[in-house]
Amino acid sequence: MKEGMIVSLDTVVKTFFMGENEVHALRGVSFDIPEGSFVSIMGPSGSGKTTCMNMIGCLDRPTSGAIYIAGENTAEMSDNDLAFLRNRTIGFVFQQYFLLPTLTILENVMLPLRYQGIPALERKKLAAEELEKVGLSNRLKHRPSELSGGQKQRVAIARALVTRPQLILADEPTGALDSETGQSVLDLFFDINRQGTAVIIVTHDPDIGATAPRSIHLKDGNIISDTIHPSPAPPG
Numbered sequence: 509m510k511e512g513m514i515v516s517l518d519t520v521v522k523t524f525f526m527g528e529n530e531v532h533a534l535r536g537v538s539f540d541i542p543e544g545s546f547v548s549i550m551g552p553s554g555s556g557k558t559t560c561m562n563m564i565g566c567l568d569r570p571t572s573g574a575i576y577i578a579g580e581n582t583a584e585m586s587d588n589d590l591a592f593l594r595n596r597t598i599g600f601v602f603q604q605y606f607l608l609p610t611l612t613i614l615e616n617v618m619l620p621l622r623y624q625g626i627p628a629l630e631r632k633k634l635a636a637e638e639l640e641k642v643g644l645s646n647r648l649k650h651r652p653s654e655l656s657g658g659q660k661q662r663v664a665i666a667r668a669l670v671t672r673p674q675l676i677l678a679d680e681p682t683g684a685l686d687s688e689t690g691q692s693v694l695d696l697f698f699d700i701n702r703q704g705t706a707v708i709i710v711t712h713d714p715d716i717g718a719t720a721p722r723s724i725h726l727k728d729g730n731i732i733s734d735t736i737h738p739s740p741a742p743p744g
């Protein structure tokens with residue numbers, strides 16, 4: 509295990525077997541991500557970005573190689589222990605939001621707390637606080653269908669943050685948004701990061717990639733560059 513790393517990947521290979529065919533999604537990827545980092549993962553479509561995020565997020569297991577999350581070797585953990593580690597440590601944000609349409613936005617954000625056995629009143633309070641931080645206090649009783657794309661993504665971010673994870677994984681979180689709304693969502697990720705949460709963001713957008721203090725580029729399942737930008741990203 510490596511001190512101070514929220515994520516370490518050591519020669520991670522992921523091969524999908526599709527009948528006769530093998531798809532080499534990751535061909536031996538290694539990197540260490542210190543606690544509190546901000547990292548963008550970039551690369552063309554099909555280069556392995558989502559697969560890499562799924563590995564980091566323990567949503568799937570590698571074909572070979574080792575993945576450490578907050579110092580724990582995930583290979584040695586049962587599926588249950590892995591789910592527990594994931595719920596405790598990681599918040600997810602996706603391009604398509606994945607909000608539950610029948611619940612209000614307050615209820616959507618309360619949901620992850622239910623699995624932590626937090627009483628309803630406390631869940632409500634924590635969810636409302638998180639929605640206030642993303643500027644949606646005036647929408648608590650709305651359903652997702654009544655919100656704009658940017659607002660929906662803010663709800664998804666509040667939902668990811670409400671459990672106070674050490675790491676946020678965001679796969680193309682601005683992909684469905686216009687550039688201005690996308691920038692405001694991105695600013696939110698920088699705010700979150702300034703408060704100490706590590707953020708790993710997958711993006712096609714070279715501007716976003718360039719604002720991140722560190723960028724990892726994937727191509728055909730390999731890392732082709734891992735660059736630390738000299739000055740930290742300016743806020744907003």
Ligand SMILES: Nc1ncnc2c1ncn2[C@@H]1O[C@H](COP(=O)(O)OP(=O)(O)OP(=O)(O)O)[C@@H](O)[C@H]1O
Pocket residue numbers: 524525526531532533551552553554555556557558559560
């Ligand atoms: N469940 C799966 N079964 C089979 N092949 C898969 C599976 N998931 C991904 N792949 C393949 O693995 C490769 C990497 O896919 P991945 O989704 O990681 O790419 P990506 O970089 O996220 O692309 P995009 O930018 O289009 O989202 C692709 O060739 C893809 O077809």
Ligand SMILES: [Mg+2]
Pocket residue numbers: 557558559
């Ligand atoms: Mg993808």
